[in-house]
Amino acid sequence: MLQFSRRADSHKVPAALSEILEQTLDLAANDYDLKKKYDFRSIEILRDFAPDVPLIPVVVSELEQVLLNLLENAAHAMQENPPDRPPRLTLRIWKEAGYGVLEVEDNGPGLDEASRRRIFEPFFTTKGPGLGTGLGLSVSYVIITQNHKGLLEVDSAPNQGARFTIRLPLDEGNSRD
Ligand SMILES: Nc1ncnc2c1ncn2[C@@H]1O[C@H](COP(=O)(O)OP(=O)(O)OP(=O)(O)O)[C@@H](O)[C@H]1O
Numbered sequence: 032m033l034q035f036s037r038r039a040d041s042h043k044v045p046a047a048l049s050e051i052l053e054q055t056l057d058l059a060a061n062d063y064d065l066k067k068k069y070d071f072r073s074i075e076i077l078r079d080f081a082p083d084v085p086l087i088p089v090v091v092s093e094l095e096q097v098l099l100n101l102l103e104n105a106a107h108a109m110q111e112n113p114p115d116r117p118p119r120l121t122l123r124i125w126k127e128a129g130y131g132v133l134e135v136e137d138n139g140p141g142l143d144e145a146s147r148r149r150i151f152e153p154f155f156t157t158k159g160p161g162l163g164t165g166l167g168l169s170v171s172y173v174i175i176t177q178n179h180k181g182l183l184e185v186d187s188a189p190n191q192g193a194r195f196t197i198r199l200p201l202d203e204g205n206s207r208d
């Protein structure tokens with residue numbers, strides 16, 4: 032049974048990145064546990080979605096898991112923003128040679144060099160006990176780079192916010208299924 036459900040769960044289907052991102056935003060805004068911690072409605076959300084991005088083969092539940100962690104991390108980080116810098120997320124989707132690209136950028140405190148280098152390591156967290164396991168980004172890294180043969184990168188500097196970029200191959204020929 033376990034194997035059957037794993038196989039079913041890891042099935043790739045052609046999907047619109049914008050739809051998955053919107054679904055995940057809904058999930059984040061309505062998830063009861065998240066709602067207790069962050070008010071997603073108080074975050075301004077800018078969308079910059081290119082119209083020409085084709086459907087891309089993804090495991091929908093896995094991509095949602097990655098995006099939910101990025102949104103949760105950003106919301107958590109932006110809680111530190113001073114009053115004159117209201118929390119703002121910029122979401123971008125576009126197509127480039129061979130890849131569909133999805134970007135989540137926040138205007139939070141960003142990361143220093145040392146944290147940036149360790150951010151994808153399992154158990155790296157700056158959150159207090161009970162607030163984070165430090166697994167979100169390491170699991171995301173495996174999902175994007177191994178399961179989807181894509182790329183996951185971070186751009187950040189202290190007080191410059193953080194930007195996470197996901198590249199997913201357009202070509203199904205590279206997929207694991
Ligand atoms: N957008 C961001 N801005 C600033 N720091 C970030 C951001 N995203 C992640 N980080 C840093 O990276 C660490 C690791 O993130 P990751 O998602 O892997 O784990 P976590 O959020 O701490 O715990 P979990 O995801 O398991 O709940 C965070 O604790 C935080 O210090």
Ligand SMILES: [Mg+2]
Pocket residue numbers: 100103104163167168
């Ligand atoms: Mg996290």
